[in-house]
Amino acid sequence: MSEEEPRTTHEAERLGPAPPVPALASEDTGRLRRLLGMAAMDIGPLRRHRDYRLLFAGQALSFFGSMLTYVAIPYQLYQLTGSSLAVGLLSLAELIPLLFTAFLGGALADAVDRRRMLQLAELSAALAVGVLFANALLDQPRVWVIFVVAPLMAAVDGFQRPALDSMIPRLVGRDELAAASALDSFRGELGMIAGPAIAGVLIASVGLPVTYAIDVVSFGASLAALAVMRAMPPPEDADRPSLRSVVDGFRYAWSRQELMGSYGVDIAAMFFAMPIALFPAYAERFGGAGVLGLLYAAPAVGALIASATSGWVRHVHRHGIAITWAAASWGVAITCFGLAPNLALALVCLGAAGAADMVSGIFRGTLWNQTIPDRLRGRLAGIEQVSYSSGPLLGNLRAGATAELVGVRASIASGGILCVVAVALVASALPVFRHYDARVPQ
Secondary structure, three states, rough: OOOOOOOOOHHHHHOOOOOOOOOOHHHHHHHHHHHHHHHHOOOOOHHHOHHHHHHHHHHHHOOOOOHHHHHHHHHHHHHOOOOOOHHHHHHHHHHHHHHHHHHHHHHHOOOOOHHHHHHHHHHHHHHHHHHHHHHHHOOOHHHHHEEEEEEEHHHHHHHHHHHHHHHHHOOOOOHHHHHHHHHHHHHHHHHHHHHHHHHHHHHOOOOOHHHHHHHHHHHHHHHHHHHOOOOOOOOOOOOOOHHHHHHHHHHHHHHHHHHOOOOOOHHHHHHHOOHHHHHHHHHHHHOOHHHHHHHHHHHHHHHHHHOOOOOHHHHHOOHHHHHHHHHHHHHHHHHHHHHHHOOHHHHHHHHHHHHHHHHHHHHHHHHHHHOOOOOHHHHHHHHEEEEEEEHHHHHHHHHHHHHHHHOOOHHHHHHHEEEEEEHHHHHHHHHHHHHHOOOOOO
């Protein structure tokens, strides 16, 4: 028998049993499996809940299309005006209607069928993008159309997000909320990677009209998914939508320092260190529309990595301090982005910023969903939307105005430094938020 042939049974008996695997190796293997299990994203909510799967899939396709428009609008405005300040002012124009509709949308989400409300919002958004498509077909697209339609889309978002966010706690179990938050973030980051990257290619190759048209079509996926989901009527003890009900939501939020801290830290971080309004000007230095897509996609790549390895978040219970560290890390990464000497390093810094923002978002979402009563869920979702929308929108205005005075790179780097200082001040002023522990009953 040659050496390559397998041993016979008698030879195996003569040579005796194979030596046992060392215990240390088995322990190392088990430890590695545990580490991988902690890192792997929990997809259990998708397996167990049909309506959550439908909502997840429909919103994934719809959000992808929305990200095409998200890139196309500021790019088109910058091409028409040549001004970063104009792009920043557009953010201010979007914030004003959002401040009203988010609170109204939150009150409505507590008093009507949330699924039906989301359907109407998605249909309205599709019509608004259709107007942008028609404007882009003109030989001379009108700047005023962008300044009218973009705020209208922000107003529609004020109705859409409270309805969407308040649906999640109804679709999954309480112990699955952290996993659902990570999954929703993962879905969003996929859209934020693919959408901007493909938007840059589409704008450069087939133009703005086709880019807008694809977004209009993408809303069909969300509307189809919502059509086959079960109705989601308001809670039995729901308040009627009114100014008083909105005020009650504010009173509840104000009574919860941990909630106010999650809002305040995020607003501070985004106000001082949001660089998106400067992306069109930054991209001009490195190649135009194609580079613009990379700038938008880079934070999403980092966020996607963070959410894909988010299994560990269920083991963290000090959500306040986790949000604080993540927001400060965002500021550090944005500072490095502003100081980066080349495009490659700049993209790496944006990726790190996106990862930090994702971690912050997961813990903020978990804190909100685990502690807010269902009867207040819509109104608090409206307040949350204002908190996580006003910071970036005002931050874009700050970045654009500062860039006009000191330049693009200085605007970005100084904002990152101020972000770290502001986050530290907010957290230090709110000890209940800083010491919040999910294991302690609220």
